[in-house]
Every structure is written in C-alpha cells, then in structure tokens.
Amino acid sequence: MHKKRFIISVDSCKPGMRTAEAIANRYGAIILYENTVLDEHAIEHLRNIGIRSIPVFEESMISVSGVDQDWAITHDGQSFNIKYEQDVHAMKKTLTDISTGKRLNKDATDQIVNTMISRPAENRNMIDAIMQIRTIDEYTYYHCMNVSMLSMMIARWMNLDEAMVKKCAEAGLLHDVGKAKIPPEIINKPGKLTDSEFALMKRHSEYGYMIVTEDRNFDHQVALAVLTHHEKMDGSGYPMGLTGDRINQIARIVAVADIFDAMTANRVYKDKDTPFTVFQLMQQDSFGVLDPLVLNAFLHNITHYYVGSRVRLSTGEVGEVVFMNRMDFSRPVVKVGDRFIDLAVTKSISIVEFL
Ligand SMILES: [Fe+2]
Ligand SMILES: [Fe+2]
Structure with a gap:
C-alpha cells in the first residue's frame, strides 16, 4: 500500500x-x-x-x-521524484506478474516508457533520481528504472532518432526481466555466488529474451538487446561470446547504463566516495568491454552535470569543480577562493568528499 x-x-x-x-x-x-x-x-x-x-x-x-498539522500541505504537484516512485511501483507490479508466471504486458511497459520519454529533457532531475540510494530488496526494480532512463539519455546524447531512443528505454527497462525466473535466494544472496549459482544467474539474459519474445508486440531488436546486454566488445561476455560488431547498438548502450548503475548503487556518499571516482573507474576498467563511442558520449555528457559541484579537498579546503579533466574524471580543476587547482597536475591533493 x-x-x-x-x-x-x-x-x-x-x-x-x-x-x-x-x-x-x-x-x-x-x-x-x-x-x-x-x-x-x-x-x-x-x-x-x-x-x-x-x-x-x-x-x-x-x-x-x-x-x-496546520502546516502540512498535501503534495499535489508532479515532482519528478514522486512520479519516479510511481513508475517504480508500476515496474514492480510488472516484474511480480512475470515471476508469478503471468505474461509480460506490453501495455504496462509502454506506459512506463512513454512517461519517461515524454518528460521534457529533465536530465538534471533524472540524474538526481538515479543517484538515489536503494535498499537491497528493491534493487532490481530501481535498477531497471535507472538503466532505462540512463539508456534513454545516452541515446539522446548520441543524437539517435526518437524510435531508437524509445527502443533503448524499453530495452533498459526489460534488460534484467529474466531475473524474475531466478530463485530469490540467489538474487538476494549477500555473499559471493558459487560457480553453479553464478552459472544459473547468468541465464537471466536468455530467460529475459524468452519472456520478451513471448509478446510479439515487442520489437525484436529490443529482445536481442535483452539477450546480449552482458556481451562484451572483446567477446568475453555471455551468453554467446559475441564480439563488438555483432552486438546491436541498443545492447551496447544498455551495457554502459547497466555498469554505471551497478557501480553507483551501493556506494554511500557518507563513505566519502564520489561520482568522480565512479566515472574514472568506468573509463579505466571498461577497455575491451564497453563500446568506446557509447562510453564517450555518456561520460562526456554526464560529467558535464557535475561542473559546479562543491567538494572538500584533502587539504580541508572547500572548492567548486570548474572543469572536468577528460583523461581522469576523478581529478578535475577545482576553484578554491581565487586559486585554481588542477588536481591532474597537483597529485598530492585529492577530493575527499562530495558536498
Ligand atoms: Fe543483467
Ligand atoms: Fe542489470
């Protein structure tokens, strides 16, 4: 309720x-x-x-x-976060339906994707919403919503046409739908999975493909993206070990969104981890894994939103990020008072907190 x-x-x-x-x-x-x-x-x-x-x-x-109670005002405006919460509830219902053996409902996913697509380029708010911290048991739902929104934004940043933008949003929403067929003990297992559990977990791509293709209304490219979202550019992914040119563009976009959301999901800012570190790690660890064109479009645009952020430096000083360094996103140029500190040059100073 x-x-x-x-x-x-x-x-x-x-x-x-x-x-x-x-x-x-x-x-x-x-x-x-x-x-x-x-x-x-x-x-x-x-x-x-x-x-x-x-x-x-x-x-x-x-x-x-x-x-x-006089000062309490009911919130009737459609703030983004509240709308987002409602979409998450709708998504939850769709996923629950599937796990209980019901068929995937194209109308339900259409509704979610359409609300997302029609939202006037509120990228700023979307990023805020995506950075929300999720509780573990709700992880998959929020993850689906986030990957959907991120995939949609990346497609727009790459100037793809609206039909592709919509397919990316749809594929992002559905990419992990196959997890509904994996036993919850494995999905929610806190520690490391055993080899056989991991092998079973990996089957979510195939299960997802089966679920999506059951409804002929879904675009086949979207179904293929669900199947191949864990393929890697160098052929080391699953389930088929396809190389870059054989993986469709939608899947390559979803893969970037997926990895970003997984990396940010359980990071707590109180632990002094910053989004800059995540961007840097993505750039560093994704060689041969992610499509460089997609990754570039993503990093270039998303890091742009962090110019203007206030950060605390290891010197104790507070400054403002004024320029992102594209070779190392964790070391931007920070303005402290009248001074500009290029952290890429001054390696002895680092960002310790994102304020
Ligand atoms: Fe997945
Ligand atoms: Fe995922």
Missing part, C-alpha cells in the same frame, strides 16, 4: 519524523536516505544547505507528539 506523504517545510520538521524519499542536494548527492528518522542534527543540516521543504511520511508526523 502506498503510504501517505506530506511535503513540509524544514522549519516545521520535528525530530522523529521519517523522510518519505531520499533527499538529494542540488548536485544530486544523497544526503538522507528514504525512511530516515530525523534528528536535530539532520534538520539543522538540511537548513544549512538551503533545502526548504522535504517529503515525510504522514504516520511519522502523527506519531511525533505536539505536532500541529
């Missing part, structure tokens, strides 16, 4: 209330998880960084004694 939420001003927040969605700062970094119980310190922090209002769960408001 959907829990009722209210948007309330930070000034009206009381310790004990729980956040109804992850709260991101204006650079997309998560500062509070969904379902966090607020304390004085957290409320103060929100105020300090200029956040005016946040969504909280109604029941948590009621349970906080002495709360005057």
Whole structure:
C-alpha cells in the first residue's frame, strides 16, 4: 500500500519524523536516505544547505507528539521524484506478474516508457533520481528504472532518432526481466555466488529474451538487446561470446547504463566516495568491454552535470569543480577562493568528499 506523504517545510520538521524519499542536494548527492528518522542534527543540516521543504511520511508526523498539522500541505504537484516512485511501483507490479508466471504486458511497459520519454529533457532531475540510494530488496526494480532512463539519455546524447531512443528505454527497462525466473535466494544472496549459482544467474539474459519474445508486440531488436546486454566488445561476455560488431547498438548502450548503475548503487556518499571516482573507474576498467563511442558520449555528457559541484579537498579546503579533466574524471580543476587547482597536475591533493 502506498503510504501517505506530506511535503513540509524544514522549519516545521520535528525530530522523529521519517523522510518519505531520499533527499538529494542540488548536485544530486544523497544526503538522507528514504525512511530516515530525523534528528536535530539532520534538520539543522538540511537548513544549512538551503533545502526548504522535504517529503515525510504522514504516520511519522502523527506519531511525533505536539505536532500541529496546520502546516502540512498535501503534495499535489508532479515532482519528478514522486512520479519516479510511481513508475517504480508500476515496474514492480510488472516484474511480480512475470515471476508469478503471468505474461509480460506490453501495455504496462509502454506506459512506463512513454512517461519517461515524454518528460521534457529533465536530465538534471533524472540524474538526481538515479543517484538515489536503494535498499537491497528493491534493487532490481530501481535498477531497471535507472538503466532505462540512463539508456534513454545516452541515446539522446548520441543524437539517435526518437524510435531508437524509445527502443533503448524499453530495452533498459526489460534488460534484467529474466531475473524474475531466478530463485530469490540467489538474487538476494549477500555473499559471493558459487560457480553453479553464478552459472544459473547468468541465464537471466536468455530467460529475459524468452519472456520478451513471448509478446510479439515487442520489437525484436529490443529482445536481442535483452539477450546480449552482458556481451562484451572483446567477446568475453555471455551468453554467446559475441564480439563488438555483432552486438546491436541498443545492447551496447544498455551495457554502459547497466555498469554505471551497478557501480553507483551501493556506494554511500557518507563513505566519502564520489561520482568522480565512479566515472574514472568506468573509463579505466571498461577497455575491451564497453563500446568506446557509447562510453564517450555518456561520460562526456554526464560529467558535464557535475561542473559546479562543491567538494572538500584533502587539504580541508572547500572548492567548486570548474572543469572536468577528460583523461581522469576523478581529478578535475577545482576553484578554491581565487586559486585554481588542477588536481591532474597537483597529485598530492585529492577530493575527499562530495558536498
Ligand atoms: Fe543483467
Ligand atoms: Fe542489470
């Protein structure tokens, strides 16, 4: 059941209330998880960084004694995050239907893809939403939504036509649909998988292909992308070991989105890991694996959104990212006061926190 939420001003927040969605700062970094119980310190922090209002769960408001409900306003605007949450719920239902043996419903996925496609280039908000921290059991749902949005954005950044953009969004949404056929004990296993468990896990691509082709309304290119999203450019992927030229473009786009989302998913900014590190790792580790043209389009465009971010340096100083270094995304040029520090040159200084 959907829990009722209210948007309330930070000034009206009381310790004990729980956040109804992850709260991101204006650079997309998560500062509070969904379902966090607020304390004085957290409320103060929100105020300090200029956040005016946040969504909280109604029941948590009621349970906080002495709360005057007059200041609570129902949120009727279609904020991106709330819309995104609704899409996630729709996706969850689609995936649950499949795992219980129901057929994949093209209408349901169409609805999700159309809402995504029709959203006017709100890339900034999309990136914010994608950077939300997910709980493990909900991982697959959020992952499907994120990969779908990222694939769609990459297709747009590559100037592909709208028909291709839509196919990329669709393939991203469905790429891991085959996981619905894998036993949940394996999907949710916390530790490392055994060889045989991993072999079974790998079959999700084939299961996904079977599920998608059951409904003839799906484009065959999309079905093929679902089948081949774990193929690698050098032929070391699965299930067929195809090389780059044999993997369709949609699958090559989904692969980049997939790896990015997997790398950011369980990273917590409190652990002082930054998106810059993720971009750098992607560039470093993807040689022979990802399509360089797709990866370039992705990194070039997404890193652009991080210019202007505030970061804390190892010297303790706070600065603003003014230029991304394309050879090493983890070492941009940072402006501290009147000084410009090129971290690619000044290797003794590094970014320790993303503010
Ligand atoms: Fe997958
Ligand atoms: Fe995936």
